[in-house]
Amino acid sequence: MTLQSEVEVTARPRGSVISYAARIFVRIGVLPILVVIALITFSLMSDNFLTVDNIHSALRQNSYIIIATLGQFVVLLAGGFDLSIGAITALVSVSTAMAMSSQTGSPLSAVVIGIVVGVLVGMACGLLNGLGVASLNINPFIMTLATASVFSGLALMLTSGVPVSGLPMEFSDWLGYGSVFGIGISIWLALLAAVVLWVLLTLTRPGRHIYSVGSSPRAARLSGVNEFRTLILAYVTAGALAAVGAVLLTARLETGEANIGASLPLQTIAAAVIGGVSLRGGAGRVLDAVLGAVFIGIVANGMNLAQINSYYQMIVTGVVLALAVVADRLRTRLASAVYAGKV
């Protein structure tokens, strides 16, 4: 077994600069390095980049992506995919807006009812995905591709493609642009989602079961883990998180839209992978996923400020994604060399 690593990594003397750098790299991964490069590059390109205001607004704009990435991350951990995350966002946006605009009572109750309806719709979508994957044994890639089409279709059907307007002003004032202690509410919500998810995944039994099912479904089953329940939990959590993200996005747009979120499946998977989450399941931390999403947000913001065409931004995201995967593979290889005491 050791032979594999011995063949691939030739011995290097211990203590050299290269070996030190290799160990740091194995320890922290590629993302912090990318973040530092991005921060330096963009602050050189634009004076407005490294200011508190700018970073704050970049985070606020991207908080819904951070939350959706957390949802994607849970499903990736369990060894799946969620390609329907964008369609869930659209369907939730539409249902939240419709529920809110149909209320005649106080703005507060309308907002609360809208949010509850949205989150329930998101969870129902997740449940459907989970049932397909866990009980019908459909490949998650195909299942969520199929439901993405269904959810998008439903969202368009409900609205006939027309944005849902007439939302209470308070909705976007609070969730879209409101602040607490000088920090945007949407940022607080992203933080809260991350903390809750971290607690679920690292400190509870169901969370551990998600990791184990993603790492090895058969080993988990033999250990008495209920694979069905665990997968359902993962997909429903993803649906709920996507819904929270969708509510925030709706608040910023001030309308419910059926055609939003199309780029989310790729963005969230890219963010998680750049953060170092394994596509094979069972490996990754909440912080990795958050940083991956923040990084994508920072790059977009920095390029905007540097007045770089958004087409280039798409190219850069793609290149970074590919590089991150290559770097991650290098890291895995180096890690086994470090374990074997050769670096």
Place this chain on the structure above:
Amino acid sequence: MTDPDHKVVLRVRGLTKKYPGVTALDGVDFELRKGEVHVLFGENGAGKSTLISIISGAQHPDGGTIEVNGRPVHLAGVAAARGLGISAVFQEFSLMPTMTVAENLVMGAEPGRFGLINRRRVRRLAQERLDEFDFHISPDRLVETLSRAEQQMVEIAKAFRPELSVLILDEPTASLTEEESERLFSLVEEARGRGIGIVYITHRMAEIRRLANRVTVLRDGKLITTVPGGTPDDELINLMTGRVVEDLYPELPEPGTRVVLAARDLSTFDGAVRNATFELRAGEIVGFAGLMGSGKSTAARACFGLERVDSGTLTIDGADLTRARPARVMKAGVVYLPSDRKTEGLLLNRPLRETVTLPWLHRGSISSGPVLRPGRESAVAGDMLRRMKLSPPDPERTADSYSGGNQQKGLLGRALLGDCSTYLLDEPTVGVDVGARVTIYDQIVELARQGNAVLVISSELPEILHLCHRVYVFAHGTITAELRQDDINEQTILRHMMHWDEPAKEIA
């Protein structure tokens, strides 16, 4: 022995390889003659892998010389070694699963012109290569449709080239069935007959008996000795471990009588087990013996809820658990140690701690309600790893960074953690070196001493002979004999294993 003039094709002298903190090879001498099978024998970590990776050019030694056909050589890399006629077949196959046998056989040297591959010639070349070895595999089959043994054969055919003089095989039967192994053995003999020198790594005594012309024993990176192939097993094990074989198996305690698990006329849906009736008693070690595919493993898996049961009953402590799920069976105090630790046991990319505690997360010692207690969990896992003598006993290392023996000790330790009363151990020492075996045998006997019911399913006859109070022999899905204490001997077991006019053959 087959070659009278004892021509040496490969000789290494004083080979040394150091890693920081470890000397993997310490001045090892080794020679390989034309037309011999030379077995490398030693515990995991003895230096076998390092030695073959140096000979195959994958690594460079820190000291020592290598001679091929009497000329000193420098092996700059795998390609250089191959140029000198040295090829290695490692445990991980290098075949492309979605390509045909023919495409794999010519890979890297595809015949053709102007960058276009001549498919007719590819097929012809491959067919010639297969005919040479008398392999009856169609060159048009996709590699993924081949059995492990067939893949191994294609891999070997690929390693063969006209100038081949040294063939290195690293535990080639590790995942083969008896029948497949048999075909591999004849192939190895065929290669030997053609004057090829074969370096063969194995842990299995039967293979050494069957194939070895000479055996070189390594321990802790040092050459212990080179002995002729007919050397008795006990002596070889003695050389490898520095211990005598009787010491491997601890003394058995007095068996108990209370029946814990009882299966009556159990048949599985797939027909792998038919009308099996057996029982496990507290304080007793029961063995399931039989060939691969005889149903011995399926019967135990059916008890644990892993196989569909067609008819019959299963009771545990009097409760009917015939078609219960694994989680339910575990609640009744039963634990199953799978034989395939990579796919059914370990969470490979997670810290070993998580594999160890996974079945017991609901226990009060690790969690309160649904909330885990990380400190307690680490302590529980760390204690267990130390007790099972894992090296290093670090619960935060990922499971895949441990050697096979350590992984197996970890899984057995995990089974022990649950305070269960019935232990179903499926090939508890598969791929485990002798040093780790001693730890495992001690634990198994200790379990029985504490009054637990223990089932040992094993393809290793010595384990059945020395470790069990009572033995059920399986053949073709049915139990053909139940043997007690004095009746447990090699001849009787073999006779019942071969039940139903099976042609007699040698058993591991």
